[in-house]
Amino acid sequence: MGEPLGFRCVGCGRTYRPWGHDYLCPDCGPVAGALDVVYDYPAFARGGIEFPRVGKSSLWRYDPLLPVGEEFAVPLRSGGTPLYALPHLAQELGLGGLWLKDDTLHPTGSCKDRGTAVTVAAARRLGRPALACASTGNAASSLAGFAAAAGVPCYIFVPKGAPSAKVAQLVAYGATVFRVDGTYDEAYTLALAACEKFGWYNRSDGQNPMVVEGNKTAAFEVAEELGWEVPDFALVSVGDGSVVAGIAKGFRELRMVGLTDGVPAVYGVQAEGAAAVAEAHARLRRGEPVLPARGEARTIADSIRVGEPRDALRAVREVAATGGGFTAVGDREIVGAVQELARRAGVFAEPSGAAPLAGLRRLLAEGTIPRGARVVLFITGSGLKDPQGGLAGLQEPPVIPPDLRAVEEALG
Secondary structure, three states, X not given: OOOOOEEEEOOOOOEEOOOOOOOEOOOOOOOOOEEEEEOOHHHHHHHOOOOOOOOOOOHHHHHHHOOOXXXXXXXXXXXXXXXXXXXXXXXXXXXXXXXXXXXXXXXXXXXXXXXXXXXXXXXXXXXXXXXXXXXXXXXXXXXXXXXXXXXXXXXXXXXXXXXXHHHHHHHHHOOEEEEEOOOHHHHHHHHHHHHHHHOOEXXXXXXOHHHHHHHOHHHHHHHHHOOOOOOOEEEEEOOOOHXXXXXXXXXXXXXXXXXXXXXXXXXXXXXXXXXXXXXXXXXXXXXXXXXOOOOOOOOOOHHHOOOOOOOHHHHHHHHHHOOOEEEEEOHHHHHHHHHHHHHHHOOOEOHHHHHHHHHHHHHHHHOOOOOOOEEEEEEOEEHHHOOOOOOOOOOOOOOOOOOHHHHHHHHO
């Protein structure tokens, strides 16, 4: 593994010794005080960095740029998900290339397994006996699954409205589940208080720096699978902001260590009814304070239904450092993207996972992404997580009697 130089506060820039603090800068506190793991990038660039070519298909192949080694990992795989080329859709859209990074194929069905894998490994390194998190569903089911594989207790806080398929995963994995009669933001606040009182190691997005370290490996995989020729644009859905921040950081780290020559412009995609991070980025561009970042949380896409994103500052700064930005799309566009991905690419994504395709169409229409550009879409969660969310407007299949004439009549 790579030995971190330190943990640096996203807000004030102060650097602390590695593992000196679990979560936040004590001076800046919540929201502004998220910690970022930093490495000796010039040393990597001078000496060269190599990842094993055989024997590792998981994210642990990138352990030179991870803060904790594979010896602390649980056997459950994370990373190593496929990258699909879509030449027919790329041609239709006038693009030079279009790829889907399909993180729906993780053990628990979402990209959250990346951040969880590194967080659980860190908990084992630190000797923490139990883990917890607040989540709209995906991070919760991810932590429950990996905690089960690690054989450690797990405490989960989800809003009452979390999709039943995600809650079913939590129950199946044996987690202690608290369905909070309130919003995700209220569940998050309650989880913070419980972790402080009971000493649970907190995996929540925007709280634990290990989450971003796992998230960034999706960028590593895309670059490696494209022969270290990064695309021009990368689109990622955004809720709390930790996933897009990690992917932007991953692409920037590859350039800092000399593995790539450039960095794609990373664009975060939010729902119009839950666009607090996009609005924070707009304030940054106007020279106004980024924080506080809060707003409405109304969208069909439950995984990005966040009114008070906890990693907004890091997300905005990491994305800005790539030359990218944010866009927001309507629920109708998101539902259309779910159905288009399924029918054109054979990938069934939950609404938040399909949002990048809706964002791509919006950015193409605006001229932000030019013709001929090469684009990767990060598909973050399986449609089986919320099977009704993306099927709005589709009719139920007809019921027919068991004879061939009925088939002929149905076809007619």
